[in-house]
Amino acid sequence: MLLIKILFPHVVLVTVLVGYLCLGAWILMLLETSTELMARSRKLIHLSNVMTNFTSDSWRILNDAQLGIHLVDRSEWDTVFREYMVTVAETVDDRRPIRKELRKPDDIDNMHNKWTFPTALLYVLTVLTTCGYGEVSVDTDFGKIFAVAFALIGIPLMFITAADIGKFLSETLLRFVSNWNKISHKMKQILFRKRYTRRKSLQSTSGHSDVIDIFGVEGSDGKLWFPIGAYVSCICLYCSMGSAMFINWERSWSFLHAFHFGFNLIVTVGLGDIVVVDYIFLSLIVAFVIVGLSVVTMCIDLASTHLKAYFTRFHYFGRAKKFLGMSDELKEIVVLLRAMRRKKGGKVTWNDVRAFLDSELRDRPFEPHELLMKLRFIDETSSGMSTIRHNSFQSDFFRDTEYLRRITALRPEQPAYL
Template identity: 25%
Template sequence: MERKRSRRYRYRQKSLGQKIKDFLRQFIAFMFSNVGIIGLVVGYTILGAFVFQAIEGSQDDDTGQRVVRLRNETAARLWQLTLRLNTLSRALWVANVSHEMLLYQEKVVEAIMDGFDGTEHSKVPQQWSFPGAFLYSLTVITTIGYGNVAPKTEWGKMTTILYAIIGMPLFLLYLSNIGDILAKSFKWIFARCCKCRGCACDRRRRELRRLQRQQELHQLQARRRGEVELELAALGPAPAPAPAAPNARAWQGPAGPLAVADPDAALDGEEDDDASGSDGSSLDDDPQSITVPITLCLTIMVGYVCGGALLFSRYESWDFLDGSYFCFISLSTIGFGDIVPGDKIYASQGIELSFILCSMYLMLGMALIAMCFNLMQEEVVAKMRGLVAAARAVCRCWGRRDRLREVAAEAGAAAAAVVVPGALRTPAAAAAAPATEDYDVDEVAEEEEEEEEEVVVVPRAASMRGRRGGI
């Protein structure tokens, strides 16, 4: 019975609330994935376009109609003024017309402050049409803010604040994820392009690898030589070293000869391994461990700006300099707003293609800029780590050198400070003393005669030989 109950409990269907929770959890995980974040940004921008079009579109129609009505009324008043005066007095007519024109000028300025751009809406599409509102929504979440289009109503201003609060972090997340994906993809392509044996990048990588191995071998060689010299200085002279291999350098240590392989022979073998395995083993390297040069990243950014300049110069009445200026100002999120797209498209084709092109160019371009920044950051970090490692190696080398000098000096002082009673020291020991230190045998003999039991200082090796001679 217990087993049947456990099976029933295991295969029991989920409730409707649990299903809704699981669906929402999976949906949120998908929306914040690499693919879902793109759709989320595009959908959020489209939603903002519809919202701003509904809020500001009616205000744009009212402003344009008010300006047209004001102009017609001003022209009618001028005609009535001319008919009423019916005089040839130029000064009187100019005074009345100037007053009417001043009133018209004030009304036009008020309309411009309300969003009027001076274009006839019967010939030119509205600035709050769907492509225009889409571009405005994109400039809000990207913090570009051209300034040529801005909300005039209270609801539009409050909606812009709320829209930016949610949209800017979302777009930053989009740049982070898409930039990381593009960076990994580009590094993989760059690694594949540099895998050929004759590639300059591959040759440079092999040369750096060889120099790194050579440096490691020399450091190991210097460390072993320092340890052996330190032990020899502390223990005194030892028998002659045993013969070593032809490609080895031997030093006598406390437990016998210590051989260190010749770095040239080791490097030759490693170069042969690199040459034989450059086509096979190098392909197994992790592409993500390869860094992209900064010059290549700068070339990509400059090329994208130049490509955008050529694109906009084809559809707009701009030259190459103005197109490059607009692309750089837009991609750098400066957004002065002195040059905006859309003029020539309206006059020639009658559609709003420039807003669509500009929106696509900005979304792809900012992701590409994020990719280049990621690659350049990795390159700079790798360079700085190399400099720090080189500085540490130099400091370690100098520190080891000074430490070996200090230890050698201490060992020499300790060997010279061994005290032996005068009774145990013989003339043979005194005669053997100059073999290691420059002592005067006559002076030692005179001192021995004067004080038989005096404690004198002799080298350790000589004292030990004296003991053996006395025994």
């Protein structure tokens, strides 16, 4: 039941996105079909007239030559028929059944419609992913208005869905890596407990090992390049899986061509002018694009931490890192949290901070606050300003420059008393 509750909003989000795509494809089919078929009919009528004129002129030239009325030389022959061939080449669309349509060029029902549901769905998909599709384009005014409105709503929906799925994938991957690291750490502790304990003891007594970088740059050089390479490999692996799927439907495609097509899809370069007839293939392309955008989002989300670390190194190259806009007290708090994180060996939570403060307050010597409030300094007079000695744990603690040294000098088995 808990799993269903967790998955329900994500499933609803994906369902809404798919439904939105299908609705947009259906509306564009209604808006664009009649205009596209009328334009197709006019083109075929023009092509039919060109072919009729071509036949008539050929017959006339042949008869004139046979009867000796007019002899045509080679240059005149080339000029006349080259013009016809160029006109036909500009008119013909080799993606349509030209021979069948020319039988009844004025019959719209006999025309081949480009605005089928697969092409319309691919078009709206490319609108939401901000890439191009060369097979169809919107020609009517209402279609253009609808496409703009559809994109204004659909583009945020598409990227929210991709970001949601990508975040889920990144959290799953991080959880897997975290569990794997825990298992590996426990195995190392079991196999090399003595050496591991000795090494930890040396690290805890070393002054340099307890200096923490809040940006997470120190100590990460050996790990940075592998994750970034892994993200690139993840995208390439996903495109390879897609190319293996594509070549099952497009037999004329090579693996490289299919890989390039899949890569262009998920990085929103474009669909080209592919024509999809099989609805299964259409569904696979839509799923490939949505999941692919999620994979790219996941990789960017995970790699951003490492890229930020490199950017921080580059930005502060040759100079100390600065805490911009922080007061001295806040800087001291940040340093304290860094020390606590280093001592704990992981992320510091509010529970850790509260436990530390409770321990500090509990172990401090008793001070009678009411009595101290009534005491004055020796140089104070009854008529002078009333300077009262306030006991503040925060001010005493965070102004004490020795607390960090005492924290970093502690061994893991010692209590965290200051």
